[in-house]
Amino acid sequence: MTKPHTHLSEVRAGREVRIVAIPDEEIRSQLIRFGISEGSRVVCEVKLPLGPLVLRHNRQEIAVGRQLAKTIRVS
């Protein structure tokens, strides 16, 4: 497990984390549609060098830009 309350951008590939807080309201709404909300567990599948992270939640894969990942808190 990663340390409590780090940011999504710091998660290493292959790790599973819990989403703690998504500050942007529209992003939050969109993620709820994909099935991810605050409290969901997600796996960081791929981390592109300096680029986006690919998250997996069950069978759903989502790419999240690095800047956005820096704002999302996880534990």
Add this chain to the structure above:
Amino acid sequence: MEAEKRTANVEHMHRHQHRHGHQGHVPVTTGRKIVLAGNPNVGKSVFFNHFSGLYVDVSNYPGTTIEVTTGRMGDDTIMDTPGIYGVSSFNDEERVARDIVLQADVIINVVDAVHLERDLFLTQQLIDMGKPLVVALNFMDEAAIEGIEVDADLLSDMLGVPVVPTVAVTGKGFAELEQALPNAAKGLQGKEMHRRLHEMLKEIGSQPEALMILEGDPIIAARHGVEPGKDREEIYIARRERVNDIVKHCVREVSAGSHLRAHVGRWVLQPLTGIPILIVMLFLVYELIAVLIAQKVVNFTEIELMKGHWEPAVQRLVARVSKPESITKEPTPRLLARLETLATEATEELGDALEETISPAGLAGWAPAGLVEKLSPELRAKLSPVALTAISDPANYLDRYHFKSAVAYVLAGEFGVFTHTVRYLLGLLLPLVIGFYLALAILEDSGYLPRLATMMDRLFNAVGLNGRAVIPVILGFGCVTMATITTRLLRTEREKTITAAILNLVIPCSAQLGVIAGLLAVTGSATCMALYVAVIVLCLIIIGTLLDRVLPGQSSALLIDLPPMRLPRPDNVFRKTLVRTYNFIREAFPWFVFGSLLVATMQVTGILNVWQAALRPLTVKWLQLPPETATAFVMGMVRRDFGAAGLNDLARSGAMSGLQIVISLIVITLFVPCIASTVILIKERGAKEGLTIWVGTWVVAFLVGGIVSQIFI
């Protein structure tokens, strides 16, 4: 559950009234309006194709570039909607889908059995809207492969609507789906949702619109003159919990299943494997469009079919109805000059294979079969297609009518509407556009595009964009006009500005790209190709970086769904390609006619010579190109591809060296967007920004082209 059950007044849809008619593009019918809705990549179009049969109408939804397909299903109208994850006003696609769903009598909601957790969010939202619904539980075959079992009966009970398992690609379940349509039902809502809706309904009177207002849709709220609701998030979370509960009950993982697809999806993304895959993919697209189509196919369609058969036939016909004294079969000085160049070129290229030099007259009198067969394959490969045709069939080059009458010239002369326009449009553009849309459809249907956007995100960040902009940019390679409209899908104004500028400056559209690729191949030199690509990429980086620095604010971040990788279905790819090609040609045709008329008129009135002379300092001194290139620039102002096609003739006739070709291509790429693009650019981005970009293209095109010319020639 009891309270919910009571709300499930199962109503049969034939009791619903027909609210459609003259709205939008929907044809007037006596039947119901059946709407297909679902997330992106759930196979909706296969359902649509099955139910609608052959005769479909594709149109852009009023005010958008979103394609809406309408067809007939017996007495009923069936409409496809853009793939969406939920109904609201986040972007154009959602707004269009929302408006179509609002008019629906019955909804067929296609869901992906493998991704029910995501897809049922939309399903539950549609149920909350209170529209009669049938769920098509698609991809049951893929679910089996992935080791997932879905209890369709329980799902149907929990949602309160019929659920039909299907495998769209094999047609499994279609008959059952059709039988289930009369049983389409308003489903079950959450208790709290029901209470809220009941409250709002008193005020609004329409359940779907009441829901949209509750969820804070500003447009629908404005229509009713009420404040949009503020509880979207609460409603979304409640809906999400309800959906998760349903999924927990209905979906079972019976085995680990196959992970092959997930692995492929990941290989495509990981730089170590992804970059080689990207290179191979680009190479294949290049082979298809630039080599196979731009050279082999176009040689046949443009030169053999159009130049060899169509144009002479049209000219003969026009000659027959013209006054005899207005026609001459004498070659014009311009044509003679061109033949002279050809003869010199052929002599130079053939070198030792010839005992004597080829004179223009000799060229014309050459025994066709003799020479070409004498050439070694290497020599034959060296000859430009035009030179080869000229040598093998010189009569074709001299046996032409030359019209003195202005009308006949405009109709069937060098830039004639029936000769030039038809040849460019059908002989040159049509094959290229088909090739482009074919490649695009394959990329789209395979699930590669979102992964490409993810891979490109970092690069796009450098010019103030996110990976999502890869979609307008790729569309721009199809048609810059269309792509400029899709900049609307981007989140912030600065992203829209940057993308619009990049599209209208550095991105060549499909037809132009085809001609460019073909001409670069004519130069036959890897250095020339590399130079062209390097200059254009450098321009993109400089322009993007500059705008990113200058424009205030911040760009939005990437957040996209990665659909599973799938093998594209040939019939779907084929259909998509045909529909898009047809739309493109239909849209391009009037502009081509206009462009030909303009150039032909300029030619007849002598304005073309004045223009060429006026641009001479720029073209001849600064760019070091033949003065005729100015004509291509006029044509380029009408349509970009038209301009590139204008260079096509010039370059293939051997009037330019490899480097000159590259420079002219750089200028025509950077040069002004076509009339249609300019109009859209001004409409989308405002007169000030639009005109700034337009003037900017002049400056950048001639500046960059000139600098390259001064350095390399």
